[in-house]
Amino acid sequence: MVPDSFEYLMELRVGTPPFSILAIADTGSDLIWANCVPCTKCYKQTAPYFDPRKSSSYRTLPCNSNLCKALPHRPCADVSSCEYHYGYQDGSKIDGVLATEDLTFYSSAGSPLVFSNIAFGCNYQSSGSFSSRTAGLAGLGVGTVSLVSQIVPSLDKSYFSYCLVPKSDTQSSSKVIFGSAGVVAGSKVTTPMTVEHTHFVLRLEEIIVDGAGSVPVPPSAAGLTTGNIIIDSGTTINYLPARVLSSLVQEVSRVVSLPKAADWRGIMPLCFKVTGEPDWQKLPFITFKFAGEASVRLSPTSMFMEEAYQVVCLAVADSGSGPPIFGNVAQQNLHVGYDLDIPAVSFASVDCTKF
Numbered sequence: 001m002v003p004d005s006f007e008y009l010m011e012l013r014v015g016t017p018p019f020s021i022l023a024i025a026d027t028g029s030d031l032i033w034a035n036c037v038p039c040t041k042c043y044k045q046t047a048p049y050f051d052p053r054k055s056s057s058y059r060t061l062p063c064n065s066n067l068c069k070a071l072p073h074r075p076c077a078d079v080s081s082c083e084y085h086y087g088y089q090d091g092s093k094i095d096g097v098l099a100t101e102d103l104t105f106y107s108s109a110g111s112p113l114v115f116s117n118i119a120f121g122c123n124y125q126s127s128g129s130f131s132s133r134t135a136g137l138a139g140l141g142v143g144t145v146s147l148v149s150q151i152v153p154s155l156d157k158s159y160f161s162y163c164l165v166p167k168s169d170t171q172s173s174s175k176v177i178f179g180s181a182g183v184v185a186g187s188k189v190t191t192p193m194t195v196e197h198t199h200f201v202l203r204l205e206e207i208i209v210d211g212a213g214s215v216p217v218p219p220s221a222a223g224l225t226t227g228n229i230i231i232d233s234g235t236t237i238n239y240l241p242a243r244v245l246s247s248l249v250q251e252v253s254r255v256v257s258l259p260k261a262a263d264w265r266g267i268m269p270l271c272f273k274v275t276g277e278p279d280w281q282k283l284p285f286i287t288f289k290f291a292g293e294a295s296v297r298l299s300p301t302s303m304f305m306e307e308a309y310q311v312v313c314l315a316v317a318d319s320g321s322g323p324p325i326f327g328n329v330a331q332q333n334l335h336v337g338y339d340l341d342i343p344a345v346s347f348a349s350v351d352c353t354k355f
Contacts, residue, residue, distance in 0.1 A: 001163075003169070004024075004131050005131050008162075008233060010138055014136075015054070015058060021136045024130075027231065028232035030142070030145050036051065042126040043132075046132045055102075057100075059101075061099055063082050071145065081097050083095070092126075099119075115151050118147075142195045151178060152179070156179050158340035159183055159339050160340075162336055163355035164331050164333070164334070183339075184336070191292045191346075192344055196227075199230045202291070204324070208287040210255070212254045215247040231336075236329055238326055239327070240319055242318050244324075249314065258282055263307050269317070271307060280300055283300035286303045296347045305329055333350060334352075
């Protein structure tokens with residue numbers, strides 16, 4: 001698992017023989033996909049496209065198959081192949097054909113593990129804000145066609161975890177671990193989790209700014225019924241309701257004695273001019289307190305991001321009419337574990353470069 005500009009990419013080995021692609025690790029969606037040959041209407045990527053003709057295990061699915069019926073949109077006749085048309089929150093879009101494929105992983109002992117007949121999307125068209133390094137996406141949500149839903153039930157424990165290295169460390173990598181080998185150990189906090197649609201949902205109770213005050217968070221939020229915030233490895237910054245965001249900006253402003261700056265994109269409402277490490281040290285730690293007394297204390301590098309030269313912004317924006325999100329910047333240097341049986345999410349502060 002390696003950091004990219006706005007996402008984290010995990011290596012998938014697809015087909016027979018295995019073909020390696022870098023795919024966005026996304027707990028906020030379900031479909032596993034890659035851009036496939038010839039993909040004449042796909043965004044520009046630097047890696048080769050996946051060629052299904054070179055894989056002996058690739059099988060297209062008909063529209064009347066159960067896996068096809070699990071997709072949200074399948075505008076095709078029952079006798080035809082299963083087509084999908086997906087749109088993501090950032091406006092990116094993909095179109096393709098659903099198939100089954102073999103995926104190869106490795107055990108903790110280093111031996112290959114092949115999972116057969118995994119639902120896999122082959123794009124013939126894609127557009128949006130995908131980086132050129134991205135060759136696909138690994139949906140780690142809870143839908144029927146997600147990677148988690150398809151491989152975890154066959155393992156020794158319904159569990160997966162990851163550790164996100166700092167985005168500034170482009171030379172380091174970490175792992176996504178499925179099964180009991182990935183259980184978060186040591187000093188950790190655990191909060192209850194619910195599932196809505198393809199999302200993992202938590203309940204955030206308050207946000208505490210070191211040296212200032214705390215910001216209470218309403219128990220309900222737009223688009224959610226069982227909690228008030230989604231945890232999403234595929235979204236960069238945090239998104240909070242307008243009133244919570246306004247109060248958080250006010251509390252942070254009280255304790256930061258740096259010149260104000262502006263986010264050139266107009267998304268993040270609080271930015272500062274930061275000229276070096278001494279200025280970074282003036283930024284506060286911020287604690288997200290989840291249900292179950294699960295307080296996750298986040299360093300300035302997990303709550304602020306460099307938006308332009310010498311401009312650092314609080315990595316939070318207005319969630320508007322959508323659900324609030326706990327994004328991947330905040331999850332840096334946290335071992336995050338998802339126990340699908342309890343269900344619950346655990347957090348432990350670690351050095352992810354040593355994970």
